[in-house]
Amino acid sequence: MNAPLYNAGILRLAASIAHQERLAAPMGSSEKRSPVCGSRMTVDLDLGPDGRVSRVGMLVRACALGQASSALLANAIEGRTPEELATARDELTAWLAGSEIAPGWPGLAIFEPARAYTARHPSIRLAFEAAAEAAELAAARQPAR
Structure with a gap:
């Protein structure tokens, strides 16, 4: 565990979050907050007719770790199913x-490097927790195929 917690890769990701605009009328939306640090994350998303994420919007108010996690989520969320998001x-x-x-x-x-810092885990999980919940809500609103 010699790597620094806030390394250049984390900071680079934190500064490059895609989809940083909320959707006007999302099929599913979820806000999660970390009581430990106060980080807050909102994920809005729509599912296409195939049940996969077709549009995403996010509001990220988090520390560098939460922002980096949000960036990783945003980079690969389109085309994912609610089940894939829950698994992630x-x-x-x-x-x-x-x-x-x-x-x-x-x-x-x-x-x-953050695995040893349990107080940082909630912030890293926020984006994935919000996305999985938003996708579940969107799936519940989607007409049966």
Whole structure:
């Protein structure tokens, strides 16, 4: 664990979050807040007829770790199913808690130095928790296929 917690990769991601505009009338929306640090994350999304994320909007008010996690989510969320988002959330949670199985979402290995800092975990999880919940809500509103 010699890598710094806030390294250049984290800071670069934190400054490059895509989809930083809320959707006007999303199919699903979720806001999550970390009581530890006060970070806040809102994810709005729409699902296409195929049940996959077709549009996403985000409002990110988080520390550098939360912002970096939001950037990783935003970079690969389009085209994902609600099930894939729930799996990503669960894998990230388990990995941060000590699982040796790395999450499958692209780029999350950048948080390896943060695994030892449990107080930082809620902020890293926020975007994935909000996205999974928003997708679940959107799926519930989607007409049966």
